[in-house]
Every structure is written in C-alpha cells, then in structure tokens.
Amino acid sequence: xxxxxxxxGYLLIDHSHSPGVPDHLSVAAGLPAGAGHxxxxxxxxxxxxxxxxxLVNPKRNRERAWCKHCDHYLCDACGVALAHTGECRNAQxxxxxxxxxxxxxxxxxxxx
Numbered sequence: 403x404x405x406x407x408x409x410x411g412y413l414l415i416d417h418s419h420s421p422g423v424p425d426h427l428s429v430a431a432g433l434p435a436g437a438g439h440x441x442x443x444x445x446x447x448x449x450x451x452x453x454x455x456x457l458v459n460p461k462r463n464r465e466r467a468w469c470k471h472c473d474h475y476l477c478d479a480c481g482v483a484l485a486h487t488g489e490c491r492n493a494q495x496x497x498x499x500x501x502x503x504x505x506x507x508x509x510x511x512x513x514x
Contacts, residue, residue: 409448409474410445410446410447410458411445411446411447411455412444412446413442413443413444413445413446413457414441415433415437415441415442415443416441416442417438417440417441423437423438423439424438433457444459444460446458447466449474449477449480450469450472450474450476450492450493451469451472451480451483451484451492452479452480456477467480467481467484469490469492471490472492
C-alpha cells in the first residue's frame, strides 16, 4: 500500500554559484524568503483537483486537505471547496465533463 508521502515531488533551486535572486522576487513567485540564495530544497505536492503545485511547508500547523475519493492531497482552495460541497472534482473529471459539453455544443465559448 502506498503512503501519502509517495505522492510528493521535489524542488531544488541551486544558486550556490550565482548572486541569487532578491527576496522580493522569490516571495512574489510563492517561495519563502531566502529561497533565492544558496541552495533551496523542499518537497512538493500536486493538487489533484486543480493541478496546482504546492510547496510543502515543514512548519505548517494546519492539516493538509486530503480527498478520500481520489486519495490525494489538495491545495487549500480546493480543500475548502471539497469541505463545502463534499464532491470530488479532480482534473480528469473536469476535463471529461468539459469535452462532453463541447461535444454537445453547450460550452459558452463555442461560436454557433
């Protein structure tokens, strides 16, 4: 049986031989301050509902959202949506629904 850690990815940013990136740019890109200097490593998770890649913060106190239907971690926004609706809307399901709507001619972006 696979563990939850088996879903993790890995991010490595190595600026050990360069001047690095200023903190305001790395923070604007979603990285912690200091990630643009030296070597930065952290595990990542991919949200199965929106395909966003999330950096795992080892100092996080809150529990990470987990979808029991698709058996994967979720980003915070999709975790809130799952808590409100109780419905698993993973990316594969959304793509299938979108393509079915296009086949039926129901998508609003299709010109008739």
